[in-house]
Amino acid sequence: MSTKKRTAILISGRGSNMQSLVAAARAPDYPAEIVLVASNRPDAAGVAWAVEQGLPTVIIDHKGYGSRAAFERALQSALDTHHVELVALAGFMRLMTPEFVAHWQNRMINIHPSLLPSFKGLHTHEQAIAAGVKIAGCTVHYVRPEMDAGPIIAQAAVPVLSSDTAETLAAKILKVEHRVYPAALRLVAAGQVCCEGEKIVISSEVSQTNPLYSPVI
Incomplete structure (x- = not known):
């Protein structure tokens, strides 16, 4: 069983830092595994790249939710589904509520x-x-x-x-x-x-x- 930390990357655009994280995580000795790429923007260029790489991806368009909290509930559901342990923001252009940040205290960078x-x-x-x-x-x-x-x-x-x-x-x-x-x-x-x-x-x-x-x- 892998001991690597299950990590999600959150993006809003091209995701160049996402690409660097994915490349690093391919090394056998790297302690994190990228298990999800999530975007709040359907047109984010990084989503297409992640799909090409065979990474699990999800689009959660913040415009489709009536509040920040409702958007975060949908995001949290996706993170839970993929058993995410760490979250890495890579050009993710959304401010989080204090409640969401507290849930990921010292597990979101x-x-x-x-x-x-x-x-x-x-x-x-x-x-x-x-x-x-x-x-x-x-x-x-x-x-x-x-x-x-x-x-x-x-x-x-x-x-x-x-x-x-x-x-x-x-x-x-x-x-x-x-x-x-x-x-x-x-x-x-x-x-x-x-x-x-x-x-x-x-x-x-x-x-x-x-x-x-x-x-x-």
Whole structure:
């Protein structure tokens, strides 16, 4: 019997981070198994990709529900059907109710394209350039009811050059997202991450050569 953590990926768009997680999970020693891809948008490009890969998929169109809670009940039903143990948000553009987040406390993770707590919300790359920062990056964190909040599991940084635009910065950050998210999910699924209050403690067994420990890429 497999001991891999049964993991669902939630998407709203093309799902490029989903693809990186799926690729990582194909390794025999990876501790998470992708058992479901769920989208709240029927036109999400990532759904077609997931179907092509033979992954179980479900579309739960949030527009078909009268409330956020009703949508989440349908989503939870799908997660229960597939016996999901961990949830990874990969460009999932819906805020969760406190009740749903509490149900998945420390079992639901997200990736955000900034070095949180800086530049929450949308247009993160424009925010970074407008602020004149010299380092930007991405953050993997446990989900909390507040937007883009929660204990930080992993971060990776890239330099911001004077010649960078929002588009070039986004492309640089996306490359490191595709490395850091699978590495972070590996740690979570392997039980090498724990929360002490609202701070993360990573097992001392984790090698310092892990991608999570590359501060500037």
